[in-house]
Amino acid sequence: MRSVLGFLAVLLALVSAGQALSCIQCVSPRNPSCDGLSVSCLLDNVCGASYTVTTSGFSVVTRNYMRGCVTKNQCNLQGSISVINVMNRFGVSCCNTDNCNPSLPTLPAVNTTFNELVCRTCISADSDWCYTKDTVHCTGDENMCLLQTTSITGAVSMNTALRGCATKSLCDLGQQTAENAGQKVDVRFICTSGTAGLYSGLTLSLVAILLTNII
Template sequence: MWAPLPLCLLSALLATGSALQCEVCQSKAGSCSGPLQPCGPSEGTCVAAVAEFNLEANSFSYAAKSCLEPESCEPGPFTLTFTRNITVRANIACCDTDGCNAGAIPVPPVSPVPNGRQCPSCFAAGADRCRDMEPLACTGAEDHCVDIAGTLTLGSVTLTKAAAGCGSPGACVKRVGVKKYAQGVVDVLSRGECYPAPWAGGEL
């Protein structure tokens, strides 16, 4: 009766000690740092995410680090440009060793150089659809057209929007449904389309 008990306790301790540990933090800045925390049984990945938003006259950044389910992680940078120079610059990095998401990751640059392509564009805060579209000349690596609608949650901040414009290929991770980038960073889209941008002068 006594023999199995120490073995069970030892197994439990070993199982607890073997859990992946990730740095966990959130900040309304370009980077953040926090304590290492053990991940849940399904969370086999550490993630670091950073984004910069330019919404007409308002600009802000957001950074988050956490544990994440491996199937939720789609790493890589992406940029989006909507009408009225509303831009999103984001980067996501994933790894699978203890504390590997420490340190800062850069946001991708946005090039002002036209690439010869164009997309229909709009931005409507608090709406589920844009009423008017206007052509937007794409620049740099943004050679795809993106059309999205839904709600983005960044910690305690929630933004409901409908938007369309130019995006880099990495922006095609935005799809209909729930997309979790990190703990507290969730995109819920009712519409999400991404396709290669046509050359300027063709039909949109």
């Protein structure tokens, strides 16, 4: 479950290429700070930091902090996703000078008030599809039901899927696929309001969490 949820928790695309900004690339599984090597980013990237806190009930399960190159449309992003009895809250912050240190990302406040939306919930660690009768009652700003599929190809190959509640900020990110060190990651979110049945597809490149949690 940790590796599957990790793909959603961190939205940094750590892709080294181009002649634009240089950014520090690092990962810390506990503390909200880290230091590492400087890498060259793509031309449309800035330096970013992502901070994710995973909770089950009122207990913190994991914390994850990352720095690296990030696309501009991810700056100031924050949101959450809930699957079964686990919630991931995440935030992204940015700065735009060489090897700058982004401020600590702001996480959305915890809101346990039910918003009347009920979504199917499941996790598959070996398939790009899951569907069960189990449901989760959505809370706060998690006003979208989602089916998320992840396809990883390269030296390590796998497919995963999950269903649950999510904030609309996830569904508004757009579409992106990333490759790094021979690995290709494609993540697709199929989002619906739960009543209107309007779906939108998007993919997120999450290479860094792949390299830390899968390889």
